[in-house]
Amino acid sequence: MNQDARIEQLETRLAFQDDTIEQLHREITAQGAELAKLKTQLTLMGSKLKEIQGGQIASQSEETPPPHY
Numbered sequence: 001m002n003q004d005a006r007i008e009q010l011e012t013r014l015a016f017q018d019d020t021i022e023q024l025h026r027e028i029t030a031q032g033a034e035l036a037k038l039k040t041q042l043t044l045m046g047s048k049l050k051e052i053q054g055g056q057i058a059s060q061s062e063e064t065p066p067p068h069y
Contacts, residue, residue, distance in 0.1 A: 001009075
């Protein structure tokens, strides 16, 4: 294999690697945005759950023991 063919092969591999890196970058960016959205939703759901529980569930000290005690 001559030097020109080797250089061409390396350039081809580099182009494929650049494309793969760009695809991975786009995917990671999209996943980061999705993760941020899910974290926000989870925080909101946690807050709503605390509101619901606070109004409907008695505190541990106010609860009567289960019948088997």
